[in-house]
Amino acid sequence: MDHICPVCQTNNNDLAIEFEVKEFICSHCDNLIEPGKATPKKLVKKPVENVVLDVGQKAMLYGTEYWVINIVVKKYGSDTFWREYALKDKAGNNVFLSESDGHWVFLHELKTAFKESKFYAEFDGRKYRWYETTPCSTYAATGFFEEEANFSLASYKEYVNGTEMISREQYGNSSQYFKGIHISRSEIKKAFGLKNLPPSFGIGLVQPFPYNIRQCTNIMGITAILICLLQLYVVTSRSNQTIFEQTINFADVNDKEMVSQSFTLSGGSAPLKVHAFSAVDNSWASVGISLVNEKTNEVTYASKDIEKYSGFEDGESWTEGSQSTEFNICGVPPGNYHFLVSAEKEGGIVDPFKAGYRPQNGGFSVIQNETGAYFMQNDKDKTVVSYPDKEALEKEILTKTGLQNNLQDTKKLDSILIHMVPDYGYPGKYEEHASVTIKATWLPVSFWNFGIVLVCLIVFTILSYIARRIFETSKWKNSSNSPYPTS
Structure with a gap:
């Protein structure tokens, strides 16, 4: 397609598709030309700032191949601009891309007008809320036009429903109607083969919330039900039991470990509570326990000190510490286990028979x-x-x-x-806190994790609704018909 400018003789042949051109703007001298006429109509400002596409550029959008045929920059007030790109496919169908502050809308022209009331418009059985009516003019343009390029003052009236919009563009008594949907920046980059786009600012007119709240709520609800069912199974499928209880002489584990008998834990994972007692008095004892999974040989080790001291000072008695201690081994799954037990006490183990x-x-x-x-x-x-x-x-x-x-x-x-x-004091002095009693109990299934997960699900859902409310309020802050109260 060749369109020679009568002013500068530039051959404007940027298009790979054929269609009837009513007017074109020369890519070299920026004059508005009507084909076949020797004189230009007017000089048009060239679109430059934040224009990311070129006339003649090809794209694949929603499975259809399009070419950019013209670019128009619209202006509202003294400093509000947005860009409109007209695209055409080989079958002659037109679509449009509108970009403002880095947010993109994919539009097509409606063949029939939609029904308008004071604050709403209805199209195809769906209601759209009036967002704003904006007077604007053409600030800059380039490319090929199937109709005469209109540079007079126009009026845009936009209606929004979620990620969709409908709009009416009116020049005098002539009106055109459009329907648009949000299109992401990543889709634009992929469609046109762009590496970068200018950054986006604020929230777009039909920009969606980052994720679907309703679907998220449904997923959260299903997850909560599954967690409740799983917790119910865990609670009903296992019994709480004392799995180990034994008094162990320190002498029997001197420089070695005692291996307990095997025991089986059945049901869901739960904490294992270990209680240790030794009759220490102004002394200490130490206990080490290794829980051994007999299938995987995985070892979980824990150790605790038992100490108790007392005395009399400044006319008052005092005491600190305890003759017992306990600790938990958390999240023990079902399986076959045994303990390895080691223990020692203050002063070590003295065997009087060695001197006998x-x-x-x-x-x-x-x-x-x-x-x-x-x-x-x-x-x-x-x-x-x-x-x-x-x-x-x-x-x-x-x-x-x-x-x-x-x-x-x-x-x-x-x-x-x-x-x-x-040997004075035998056997009494050697039997003082000569042993430690260890008791291990597999506790009831903890509801803490269960409760924490449910609370997190509920809090996440509530915060999502709050975040979406803030998001939508920000989206509608420039509207004269915001559904959200403004302060």
Whole structure:
């Protein structure tokens, strides 16, 4: 398509499609030309500022190939501008892109007028609220026009419903009607192959809220119901139980760990509460527990100190600490487990039998306390047997060692037992807080997480409605017919 400007002789052949051109604006000298006429009609200001498309540029929009045929910049007042791009496809159909402050609307002309009342218009069974009536004029233009380019004062009346709008453009007694929808900046960039667009400001006339509140509310409601059903299943499908309870001597776990029997947890995940008690008095004890998942070998470790101190100072007694402590292992899922238990106390573990009498190859040790009683500890199982008199113990030792018929060894043993140094305070002083009692209970299923999730869903939904209200209020702030009260 060739259109030669009679002023500068520029061949305006920017279009790849054929259609009847009533007027065109020369791309070189910016004169408005009527084809076949030797003189220009007028000089038109060239659209430059924030114009991102070019006449003749191709785009693919909603599955149809279009070409930009003209660009018109409209002006309202002294400093309000917006840009309108006319597009045409090969079948001769026209559509329009309107851009203001970086917000885009895709429009097409309606064949029939819509019904208008004072504050509303109705089209195709849908009501649109009157937004504003704007007088405007053409500030700049370029491209090819199928009708005479109109530079007189025009009136735009716009009606909005969500992300859709209808509008009436009137020049004198002539009116055109349009319907438009929001089109995103990313769609514009993709359609025209643009890398960048000028930034957007404020909220567009038909710009949608970032997400669909109604769909979001439905999703939140369904999610809340599923969470309630899941919580109900978890609560009804498991039993709360004490899974471990044992008194452990510190001596039995000295420099080693005790392995508990296996236990099974069934139902939903829940906290495991561990309670530990030791009769400490002005001293401390420490307990370490490892929960071992027998299927995955995953280990969860926790440790706690037990300490209690008391005294008398300035005429008053004081105490601090406690003989018990407890802690939780959170979110323990169902499965087979066992404990590894370690423990120690202040001063460590003292074995008085290490300093006692130990016959060669006897497999036991003997001590005596200040009351004259004797005690024998088996080396293998650490069991202790008491003997109230020397004769009974002596007979047991001779039997165990096979020295019954050896008079010399018998006399030697008798002398050893008579002259044995007593271990004062045994067994009492060694039995003071000599053990720790551990009890583990799988707690009832916690409702905290359940409640927190539901509260978050409710709060998110409420905040979404508040945010949308603020969004819509801002959108309508320039309207003379805002549905939202203005201060």
